[in-house]
Amino acid sequence: MSKQRNALSACVIGVAMLLGGVATAGAAPPSAAQELASDLQAIEDLRVRQHEAWRNGDGDAYAAIHTHDADVVAFSGDLLHGHDEIASGMQYYFDTYVGGTELKEVSENIAFPRPDMAIIIRTGCVLWNGETECSNEALSRNTSLALKTDGQWLIRSFQNTRLDPLLHG
Secondary structure, three states: OOHHHHHHHHHHHHHHHHOOOOOOOOOOOOOHHHHHHHHHHHHHHHHHHHHHHHHHOOHHHHHOOEEEEEEEEOOOOOEEEHHHHHHHHHHHHHHHHHOOOEEEEEEEEEEEEEOOEEEEEEEEEEEOOOOOOOOHHHEEEEEEEEEEEOOEEEEEEEEEEEOOOOOOO
């Protein structure tokens, strides 16, 4: 996985431990560092669930990581809105185009403009036929807007773009 994410997670966990350790029953509310560590783990869990749904070709599981009113702009440029369209659209892609493939992350950047909102920018690829590394031709960059509602993080908006840079290229 991304060295940036691992280093950030280790730093956040280290800061949380310095600022008061792990919260226990009857203890003070979690510190900001502990909240951040928890939020980063929840966002990582979303990524893992996305990858599992993709690997398993499961449109319903893919839709489940999104809010009920989410928008997904797929690799094809199709716009899928809401759980039903996301589930059926992704199932169509799995059954027709990308079944048997896996996702791989190359880099990730996460920003929290608000405590209940995360902007996640990832670079990665689809791996075909046992590939283990991304080819330049397969790279894409995607942006997700994740929202935390009632303590749960879900993706509200996802947009994917093939990587064919015009600047610095």
